Amino acid sequence: MTTQIHLNGVVKTVASATSTPLLYVLRDELNLNGAKFGCGLGQCGACTVLLDDKPVFSCLTPLGAAVGRHVRTIESLGSAAAPGALQAAFIKHQAAQCGYCIAGMVMRAQALLERNTAPTDEQIRAHMEPNLCRCGTHMRILAAIREVAAAGSLQQTRKGG
Amino acid sequence: MGDASTNFTRRTFLKGSALIVAFSLFPKQARSELNAMGLPQILNKNLPGSLKSTPWLDAWIKIERDGKVTVCSGKVELGTGVRTALLQIAAEQLELKPSSIFFIAGDTGLTPNEGFTAGSHTIPDSGTALFYAAAQVRALLLEGAAAKLNASVSSLAIRDGRITSQDGRSIDYGTAITGIDLHRQANSSSQLKPPDSYRLIGHPVHRLDIPNKLTGGASYVHDLRPPKMVHARVIRPPVQGARLTSVDIAAAERLPGVLKVIRDGSYLAAVASDEWSAITAMRALTISARWDGGGNLPNPQTIHATLQALPAEDIVILNEGNMKTPQARSFKARYTKQYLMHGSIGPSCALALLEGGQMTVWTHTQGVFPLRHALAELLDMPDEQVRCIHTEGSGCYGQNGADDVAADAVLIARAMPGRPVRVQLMRDQENQWEPFAPAMITEIEAGLDNTGRISHWHYELWSGSHNERPGNAGKLVPGWLLSNPLIPSPSLPMLQPEGGGDRNALPLYAIPNARITNHFLPRTPLRTSAMRSLGAHINIFSIESTMDELSAMAATDPVEFRLRHLTDTRALDVVHAAAREFGWEHREKKRNRGTGFAFGQYKNLMAYVAIALELEVQPDTGKVNILRVVAAVDCGQIVNPDGVKNQIEGGILQSASWTLYEQLQFSTDGIKSIDWSSYPIMRFSQVPAKVEVHLLDRPGLPFLGVAEAAQGPMAGALANALAQATGKRLRNLPLAGPQLRS
Numbered sequence: 001m002t003t004q005i006h007l008n009g010v011v012k013t014v015a016s017a018t019s020t021p022l023l024y025v026l027r028d029e030l031n032l033n034g035a036k037f038g039c040g041l042g043q044c045g046a047c048t049v050l051l052d053d054k055p056v057f058s059c060l061t062p063l064g065a066a067v068g069r070h071v072r073t074i075e076s077l078g079s080a081a082a083p084g085a086l087q088a089a090f091i092k093h094q095a096a097q098c099g100y101c102i103a104g105m106v107m108r109a110q111a112l113l114e115r116n117t118a119p120t121d122e123q124i125r126a127h128m129e130p131n132l133c134r135c136g137t138h139m140r141i142l143a144a145i146r147e148v149a150a151a152g153s154l155q156q157t158r159k160g161g
Numbered sequence: 162m163g164d165a166s167t168n169f170t171r172r173t174f175l176k177g178s179a180l181i182v183a184f185s186l187f188p189k190q191a192r193s194e195l196n197a198m199g200l201p202q203i204l205n206k207n208l209p210g211s212l213k214s215t216p217w218l219d220a221w222i223k224i225e226r227d228g229k230v231t232v233c234s235g236k237v238e239l240g241t242g243v244r245t246a247l248l249q250i251a252a253e254q255l256e257l258k259p260s261s262i263f264f265i266a267g268d269t270g271l272t273p274n275e276g277f278t279a280g281s282h283t284i285p286d287s288g289t290a291l292f293y294a295a296a297q298v299r300a301l302l303l304e305g306a307a308a309k310l311n312a313s314v315s316s317l318a319i320r321d322g323r324i325t326s327q328d329g330r331s332i333d334y335g336t337a338i339t340g341i342d343l344h345r346q347a348n349s350s351s352q353l354k355p356p357d358s359y360r361l362i363g364h365p366v367h368r369l370d371i372p373n374k375l376t377g378g379a380s381y382v383h384d385l386r387p388p389k390m391v392h393a394r395v396i397r398p399p400v401q402g403a404r405l406t407s408v409d410i411a412a413a414e415r416l417p418g419v420l421k422v423i424r425d426g427s428y429l430a431a432v433a434s435d436e437w438s439a440i441t442a443m444r445a446l447t448i449s450a451r452w453d454g455g456g457n458l459p460n461p462q463t464i465h466a467t468l469q470a471l472p473a474e475d476i477v478i479l480n481e482g483n484m485k486t487p488q489a490r491s492f493k494a495r496y497t498k499q500y501l502m503h504g505s506i507g508p509s510c511a512l513a514l515l516e517g518g519q520m521t522v523w524t525h526t527q528g529v530f531p532l533r534h535a536l537a538e539l540l541d542m543p544d545e546q547v548r549c550i551h552t553e554g555s556g557c558y559g560q561n562g563a564d565d566v567a568a569d570a571v572l573i574a575r576a577m578p579g580r581p582v583r584v585q586l587m588r589d590q591e592n593q594w595e596p597f598a599p600a601m602i603t604e605i606e607a608g609l610d611n612t613g614r615i616s617h618w619h620y621e622l623w624s625g626s627h628n629e630r631p632g633n634a635g636k637l638v639p640g641w642l643l644s645n646p647l648i649p650s651p652s653l654p655m656l657q658p659e660g661g662g663d664r665n666a667l668p669l670y671a672i673p674n675a676r677i678t679n680h681f682l683p684r685t686p687l688r689t690s691a692m693r694s695l696g697a698h699i700n701i702f703s704i705e706s707t708m709d710e711l712s713a714m715a716a717t718d719p720v721e722f723r724l725r726h727l728t729d730t731r732a733l734d735v736v737h738a739a740a741r742e743f744g745w746e747h748r749e750k751k752r753n754r755g756t757g758f759a760f761g762q763y764k765n766l767m768a769y770v771a772i773a774l775e776l777e778v779q780p781d782t783g784k785v786n787i788l789r790v791v792a793a794v795d796c797g798q799i800v801n802p803d804g805v806k807n808q809i810e811g812g813i814l815q816s817a818s819w820t821l822y823e824q825l826q827f828s829t830d831g832i833k834s835i836d837w838s839s840y841p842i843m844r845f846s847q848v849p850a851k852v853e854v855h856l857l858d859r860p861g862l863p864f865l866g867v868a869e870a871a872q873g874p875m876a877g878a879l880a881n882a883l884a885q886a887t888g889k890r891l892r893n894l895p896l897a898g899p900q901l902r903s
Binding site: 016017020021024027028029031032033034036037038039040041043044046073074075077078079080083087090091094096097098099100101102103106124125126128129131132133134135136137138139140142 | 239240241242367368370371372373374375376377378379380381383384386392435436437504505506507508553554555556558585587588803804807808810811812813814815818836837838842843844845846848849851852
């Protein structure tokens with residue numbers, strides 16, 4: 001039995017059982033690296049992807065819940081050669097140390113800026129609360145998000161999904 | 162380790178007794194080799210950095226005929242940006258672009274052995290080795306080019322892989338080096354570029370690894386997917402020391418996708434064709450497994466008294482002056498720290514492949530060579546048949562589960578020859594089995610003379626081991642669980658000048674009468690090992706808290722009081738700089754707000770850091786808002802200024818989390834911090850509003866390690882600011898909580 005999902009703007013057919021968490025489908029069947037296993041409990045956000053424009057923990061979202069909906073991962077935002085607005089801002093601010101949390105951070109920030117183009121600093125912090133960073137790169141992550149918000153430059157990457 | 166130590170078998174007995182004989186016969190030097198930084202023998206003590214133990218130029222730098230340049234380091238990227246900084250150093254001296262160099266780090270088959278990547282040693286050790294090796298290779302390139310172009314060395318220009326004569330003829334590095342053998346020992350002197358000519362060292366360079374990490378590139382060992390790869394999960398005992406009495410293996414092997422269940426004594430693992438099937442099998446085995454014994458941890462409420470009552474090896478690390486000289490006023494305090502967790506965001510992962518009698522392991526260990534030795538012992542294979550290749554992982558901040566999971570990978574790969582095996586720990590496994598940062602106690606009795614200077618300093622500390630790293634296979638959890646279990650070699654203290662629990666226990670302040678004792682506890686109830694800054698976190702917290710209390714007794718401003726007791730001009734400079742940039746002199750005392758200051762030179766050997774901060778405590782909730790943190794840093798010649806700032810900012814935030822919020826939860830029957838709700842760390846709502854880092858560059862001076870330098874000073878500055886904000890002096894970490902309400 002196979003399942004179809006809309007992934008990064010393309011329809012994908014996958015063989016995983018519908019009870020499989022989306023994270024393992026993305027990583028192991030579709031060979032995407034962005035979403036990471038952090039806790040499997042929805043407590044750290046390393047696995048964050050967008051489901052119909054909302055940030056979700058892919059470690060807790062069964063494949064079946066994504067059927068007929070649009071899934072976006074960090075791979076949809078841009079590439080190392082042509083990074084999207086948030087990716088470029090994170091690179092500019094060197095907003096990573098080990099970087100394990102960073103794809104999840106970018107996807108959660110993407111959801112905020114698509115919905116609210118001019119968030120306050122308090123709104124950014126509240127929105128980013130579910131995602132953990134252990135290296136202490138928070139100040140740079142916040143600076144990168146603020147910069148994209150101030151520039152209003154996210155629209156360019158909006159079409160990815 | 163109840164199971165391992167009480168269940169002797171012939172194999173472990175022989176291994177164990179061999180070790181005991183070795184320990185009693187060998188001098189201290191040989192003992193420390195099994196338990197220190199994992200470094201190889203020093204071959205030439207006159208050479209700089211890691212050239213001391215690996216003096217051959219071609220071990221560091223290789224130039225192919227086609228001009229391709231390969232740079233090797235035994236130090237690995239742990240997320241601190243050292244890969245880029247090491248490349249900056251090599252590229253500067255070799256006159257190349259960093260991106261044009263092929264860089265290999267931490268591969269037992271290819272790179273020098275530089276022991277563990279730890280203790281802020283990478284740039285001082287490996288960076289210094291590359292700095293001088295590359296300068297000497299540049300000189301050899303110029304000599305070779307001079308002969309081939311029939312020109313004098315001084316007339317040649319070298320840039321971006323080509324050497325050009327004044328009349329415009331040029332050759333590439335491959336041609337220039339032809340006929341010159343780089344397999345030669347480094348000289349003790351080098352022709353160095355003047356620091357003011359640097360184009361890369363001292364300039365901010367974007368990290369080469371970040372774009373890939375931000376765009377879904379394969380960046381981590383977790384992302385490797387070699388052909389024919391299988392996935393495995395382990396089933397760890399519910400508590401340390403428990404033995405597996407029964408488990409329904411057949412039922413798990415009937416589950417879809419499951420290829421094999423491996424059991425060896427209390428060691429249990431499931432192998433499947435895909436990751437989710439491996440997790441499903443792990444869960445089934447967890448449910449059917451029956452365990453016996455184990456546990457028996459001490460009462461967490463009285464952990465510090467328990468630790469202080471344990472047998473200790475007492476090491477007096479300073480005994481100066483006469484403690485009996487009279488003092489005008491005296492101060493006495495006791496400080497405590499709880500067990501902490503490394504808390505890597507990604508649970509540890511490794512891949513291993515047994516093929517043709519060769520075991521290859523892809524691992525995010527901090528020490529590929531010591532780990533190889535441990536894995537070879539675990540597998541009963543010669544070292545040469547095991548190759549460890551470093552591949553990045555989630556930040557580790559010390560010894561987390563990386564080495565253990567590499568042992569899992571090889572044990573499972575041995576049962577699956579020809580198949581690459583990927584194992585990742587689950588969150589609860591990483592948390593329950595990682596070696597924690599030791600709980601510690603410090604006690605101080607200090608005195609002032611009648612001029613308000615410190616006259617006496619009697620300081621003692623109690624700590625379990627900060628170094629249970631492999632080298633010895635018994636240091637790895639999987640080895641404890643086998644039917645022929647391995648036992649860990651005895652724990653040994655890390656000695657001064659770097660120290661372990663006593664790291665930074667020697668204050669840099671001038672004090673005439675001082676006695677400082679490290680009570681090293683060789684056997685403590687919880688498994689512990691290295692976590693960033695080791696004892697420096699609580700020692701600087703204790704010293705800097707005491708300095709503030711003494712300054713109040715002396716009715717002197719805390720910064721002025723520190724300056725009065727410092728003689729090292731670089732220390733004075735960072736203290737002045739932090740105070741100036743913060744506006745210390747003009748600070749105002751506001752209700753529920755406090756300002757705090759602290760200073761430390763990491764290990765009294767590496768970067769100097771002074772921190773001033775302001776915070777606010779909400780009186781009804783006790784919530785701490787850090788309003789502004791200002792740090793001044795001197796790390797010698799700066800390699801990558803933005804990299805240094807990133808590390809110091811990270812150290813400030815990480816230390817704020819440790820100091821304010823963190824504490825391992827456990828009970829007499831096991832570890833209870835199994836996830837992020839039972840081990841909360843700092844989240845976005847708690848991070849400072851503003852962090853500023855000011856760098857004091859020292860062109861031409863030696864590189865000083867920086868990544869662990871802010872942790873201690875940040876703890877001290879927080880304690881001092883909280884004392885001012887709340888009027889309460891807190892001496893037991895973590896500091897935030899109901900005690901801050903007023």
